[in-house]
Amino acid sequence: MNQLAVNNMSLVFSFCLVLIAVFISSREKLGLSKDIMYSIVRAVIQLVIVGYVLKYIFQVNHVFLTIAMSLFIVLNASWNAHKRNPSNHKKYLHSLMAIFISTYVTLGVLVLSGAIELVPSQIVPITGMIASNSMIAIGLCYRSLDTQFHDQRQQVLEKLALGASVKMASQPILRQSIKTAMQPTIDSAKTVGLVSLPGMMSGLIFAGLDPVHAIKYQIMVTFMLLSATSLGAIIGGYNAYKNYFNEQHQLIN
Structure with missing residues (x-):
């Protein structure tokens, strides 16, 4: 070929x-x-x-170097997600926790199921795919949270005044932000194969792999990206919304 x-x-x-x-x-x-x-x-x-x-x-092809490169990707993705948070009270740990958990839970399932092996040629690229998509989703979640807390400030204050908890007052904003974060990945999954021919599948076909096997790999990638973005957005969102309240559960600027 x-x-x-x-x-x-x-x-x-x-x-x-x-x-x-x-x-x-x-x-x-x-x-x-x-x-x-x-x-x-x-x-x-x-x-x-x-x-x-x-x-x-x-x-x-050393396990230590493979893990080190994987961690470097996760740490860098977390830092970039952290920088995309417009909040004045943002915390890097929130982004790190979201990307670390979403990436390694997904990777762990793939490795334990035998879908991929603990070798650098597989772990490093897949870590990059998972962490980058999770980073984008978390960044979208952060921006949506900031915009909605600004636009719906009066509604949140009214809910707090009526005795609602911080979580209850923030719930509609949090749900919409997570939905906004996941929407690009969901839309991509809807149109995969019809509008876009994914790079991984195309690359495997170019390399001479049977198209059926390439399709299976792409289905696996679609599943893992949906999993990673949902986990990342949920963990990031449920941590980040607290940054908009002080210790007395008051909404801050």
Whole structure:
């Protein structure tokens, strides 16, 4: 089977597509040109570094290095989720707890069921997929919480004045925030195979694997992402909403 080849000219042409986005941002005064260029430079540097690191880890194939790389991904994802929280009283531990539990519960089930093995070529990429999707979901949950606590401040205050507990007063906001966090993953699951051909399945088919086996792997990935985002959003949300109240159960700014 022919292998896909990406040469320097291919990279140059693909970069031209980025310049189109920069041009549109500049012309329409969206203010995204610097962010786009910064993200591209950062992505290239990170991918080059990680590429060499992963090559070394895959060659060594040591359990300690595999776990260390997995933990690095989780810690970094937790930090990025933490930064996306607009709350002035946010806590890194909340993001770490949400991503750590959602990632390793999902990974544990996959390893114990025999779906994947404790080898770096499987653990590291799958950890990245789970943690990144959980990070995005938690970030959406945080932003939704902040927006709704701001918009529905008077309603929450009224509920507290009538004797409702902090949890009861926050319940509608919390439910909507978790729903908002999970919606992209749910929508993606609805359209997988019809609108989008997932990268993992396509990659396995490109590598010469039987399409039936590739489909099974993709179904597994869909299940694990739904699990991770739901766990992450619930744990993150149920921890983060408390940041909007003080020790006297009063709503704070």
